[in-house]
Amino acid sequence: MFERSKKGETALLIQPHRGGLDDGAVEEFADLARSAGAKVAHLMTARIDRPNPATLIGSGKLEEVKAAADATGADLVLVNHPLSPVQERNLEKALERRVVDRTGLILDIFAQRARSHEGKLQVELAQLRHMATRLVRGWTHLERQRGGAIGLRGPGETQLETDRRLLQKRVEQLQRRLEKVEVQRTQMRRARVRSELPRVALVGYTNAGKSTLFNALTGADAYAADLLFATLDPTVRRIALPGGSVVLADTVGFVRDLPHELVAAFRSTLAEAREADLLLHVIDAADPLREERIAQVDEVLEEIGAGDIPQLLVYNKIDRIDGAEARHDLPTDGHDHVHPQAARERVWLSARDRDGLDLLRDALGARLGLRRVSGEVQLPPGAGRLRARLHELGAVLAEHHDEHGWTLSLDLAEADAARIVAHAYGEPLRPLLPEGASAPT
């Protein structure tokens, strides 16, 4: 995972807390560290009921951390909490090694995962902003020894060695480029809206299997890895379902307490979720903390204004649960104590084994009200391309040719029919081809 160093760095992890430590947070923190490519040497907790403004953790704890870091030979210390620039600097002096806070860690992972032009721009911008707050006379990140290290990856040497003014210039340049990309994205989204295809967005906690499901449904070879945030950039594809096509978008994985500056940086990714007709909320069914994760994702969706969009819950990774089989659960009335999500529609599947995908396709088709239409159309002479397109879609049941042109007996998804005819004749027809109807000549 390290782009510039050959070997993974060893990290000592510090989990600050105010009493009531939560297992989920600790587990996620270790996952994040591993995702960044670190080897976790040791994990320590630190109470911060009264956070020390200079070092966050107390001085006694700081000594313990230093001893543990020396004993384990840790290259760096990761702190699962935002640190002020002063705290970070003081901790580094006291611990004599690099210290990276939660935001720096997540930024580092994003920097490693960014694939598209836009994703890279967004990450660089967020990194520069994070760095700008840490540029202090006499001691800067820029002066420190570098070389493929967590928290230091990203913008190249030339930017790193610039002063505040150049940094600001670069930030402005990135902002302008991003505005352009944003405009293009909005235009693309408008075009999709015009195509009238229903929009479905995959959302879910990081590592739930969204990219794997996206690939399974689209046949695309998007990048999936057992690492958090494999999906940084929205990937959008059209997929065929029984009854019609939909536009499917993969989105970035959610984490708890995503640093606010990152939520802003990734708003275009989240826009895919906000504008969807239906959300496929992907859940790792084998995760002991799955109910908590579901609630956290729901909360983020609420925050980004997607709380009212209908959801279909996809319980993925059933291959990891003994005796579990692919199935489709319709919502039940009333509260079910065994299954807290019983009031919601659920499909259980394994994206990896491609087990249960048909159940999901059917559920999606039904949920989106995709309907098929059939009937006879007479194509005017010169509509060869339209005829070829209909054949391509497998919509032609029978056809014959006479002096008036082609007569086709068709069966196809209503959405496809509307789109094709709109394309061929320049205007949408709704409903298209009711029983026995003919296309206009």
Ligand SMILES: Nc1nc2c(ncn2[C@@H]2O[C@H](COP(=O)(O)OP(=O)(O)OP(=O)(O)O)[C@@H](O)[C@H]2O)c(=O)[nH]1
């Ligand atoms: N056993 C099992 N593993 C799965 C299944 N689906 C996905 N995985 C694994 O889970 C890990 C995460 O999958 P991704 O598809 O990258 O997850 P994601 O939700 O897109 O992750 P982020 O991009 O971090 O949000 C990978 O190692 C997958 O191979 C499944 O059905 N069964």
